[in-house]
Amino acid sequence: MRRVERASFAALVAVLLLAPAAGLSQPTPAVGVGGTVVDRSGSPVEGVSVVAYDANNNVAGSAVTGPGGRFLIPLTTGTYTLKLSKTGYVEKTVQFTVGKGSFYTELGTIVLDYSVAISLPLASLSLPVLGVATVPVTVSNRGSSPENITLEIGGNCSLSVGLYSGSVQVGSLLLNPGDAQSLTLKVKAPYMQNATCLVQLRFSGSVVQERKLLVSVVNQPLSLFSAQLTSVRVAPGAVLQLPVRISNKLSDAFRARVALELPGGWSGVVKDAAGNVVDEVYLNPGESVQAYLMLSVPRGAGAGTYAVNLRLEGVDPYFVDTLRLTVGVAAGAPVLRLGTSTPHVDAYAGKSAKYQVTIANLGDADCLAALNVTGLPQGYRWTVTDAQGNTLSQVYLPAGGSATLTLSVSVPPLAEPTAISFKLTVSAGSSADELPLSLGVLGRYELSFVTRNFYLEVAPGSSGTFELQLRNTGYSSLTNVAVTPTSVPSGFTVDVNPPNLLLLKPGDTATFTVTVSTQATVDAGDYYVTLVVKADQVDPVSRDLHVYVRAASSAAYYMLALVAILIAAAVLAYRRFGRR
Structure with a gap:
């Protein structure tokens, strides 16, 4: 401890020297202790209870700080413990000694901590438009009494700011001694020009405390559009289709209008993958939509470079994002x-x-x-x-x-x-x-019919043969030449011999024997059998074979009857004359 003799204390010292010491049987030289109590910001604290305890823990003197935070306590020689306390502040203890011959002990500045401790690790941050920043905030009660704290937020910009416990926004806290509450300060910037904003946090308990946070809002491109082609070169009259993707890279869903800014005389529209015109989009965070920018360049467009702006204007929340495309128009030439x-x-x-x-x-x-x-x-x-x-x-x-x-x-x-x-x-x-x-x-392949008359006559229950002649009238050999009967009438059997011919050289003739057999029950009349001629190199061709089934003749019946009569006569003669 140091003793300080100041002229400002002269009057008080004079009083102390002239007045008798209370509780003492004989007068002793009067001494005292003084100091100034301030808070963490250096401001004087009024109304602090200051009590001096002697070595036996008895109260030796007390005082209450005035508007300037000063206190003075008359004391005698000895060792003391000074306790300073006030609601809203952490109680503090200071030990000092008043020695013999001491005149007056000045403790100087004594700093009292607030009962409520607030931890805000950042004093400033940078935030893009429509961006969200989170800052951890811890509030704890280090005092000896419960603290009911009201939370207030202010500022000079239209930032969206709130203190949250989890997902619940908090407006007040009740902290018992020793309690601590972890909060999250969420700061969201609207769409605005570059600005530096001040966020003021006010914690009103037994003592009002403030914290300040400087937020630098940066208006940088949102990059909600993406396109592989942002510069193209075309001829007058060209029609373009440019793929464009719209993505929500923000932290919240948005609804936005889609608009085009085109040079004079140009026409264009934005369509989705299904061909529908897109005037407005709604996207949740992380979602995207594929779109196509359809542009029609006037046939009379002069040579030069033209700007086409695809604009996305937010409705909720408001923002503007633009994709700038460059279209170069030149007369050009085909290659x-x-x-x-x-x-x-x-x-x-x-x-x-x-x-x-x-x-x-x-x-x-x-x-x-x-x-x-x-x-x-x-x-x-x-x-x-x-x-x-x-x-x-x-x-x-x-x-x-x-x-x-x-x-x-x-x-x-x-x-x-x-x-x-x-x-x-x-x-x-x-x-x-x-x-x-x-x-x-590869040459000409041709298979011709030599046979001209396709007619065969048979009787019921009999067979007849028909010869079909084919000739290779082309310039190359034919392979696997075959005649196949189709559409064979009921009761008919048709066989072809040979079934096929492996090779038929140019100019050669092949003969196929077609045998037609009929059952005895087949009625007389005209019938047709289709003969299909095939080869590997030519398309199938067909001819109809006319088969006439004639009725059995009457002479034959007469002959049979005569034979029957002769046989009957012979039998009778044998029976009558025997072997004679």
């Missing part, structure tokens, strides 16, 4: 390319060869491309068709587009086996391309 996976095709004489061809426009201008085939011999015909079977001589190709077409080349029926090289060409303006192709002609 044509041909391709195929089947540059060589084999075909039989009288048939068609088909080539799948892809035509791509790699340029930056739409075009109407003309198609042509060169190098085919006389008699060969060609056509180009699309997927719907339409015959084309020209095809429309947008910039960056392509088309898959079918080139058909018809081989004349009498074409000899050979190999032909030719070209498919495509052209539009100054751009052209050609595709080398080849055709293998």
